[in-house]
Amino acid sequence: MEAVTDLMPREEAPTIVVYSKTPCVQCNGVKRHLTKHAADFTVDDLTMKGDPDSPENAEKQNKLDALKELGYTGVPVTFVNDDHFYGFDPDRLDDAIARQRRAALYVVEDLAIA
Secondary structure, three states: OOOHHHHOOOOOOOOEEEEEOOOOHHHHHHHHHHHHOOOOEEEEEOOOOOOOOOHHHHHHHHHHHHHHHOOOOOOOEEEEOOEEEEOOOHHHHHHHHHHHHHHHHHHHHHHHHO
């Protein structure tokens, strides 16, 4: 029988970052889905607040401009390492969650062997 590592190659847990705004129904759906499945993710809210010339808003605008350069005209945009996609895509979110879980299983396996 093949070893599990031959069937499922070891990989590091992917980093998940969700770029969103408030209010945003699809953004909320992405965050709710990741939270429901106990994914490790961060949210970068790009909603402009207060003084439009503030350094915080300038940083948010730079990120929005970078997303536009990638072809996105709105949010949510989810990055899973270097892969990215727009909107609420449960299949791609589930794939990222599964990859995080596999990486966590390898950590437990390593601790059990040691």
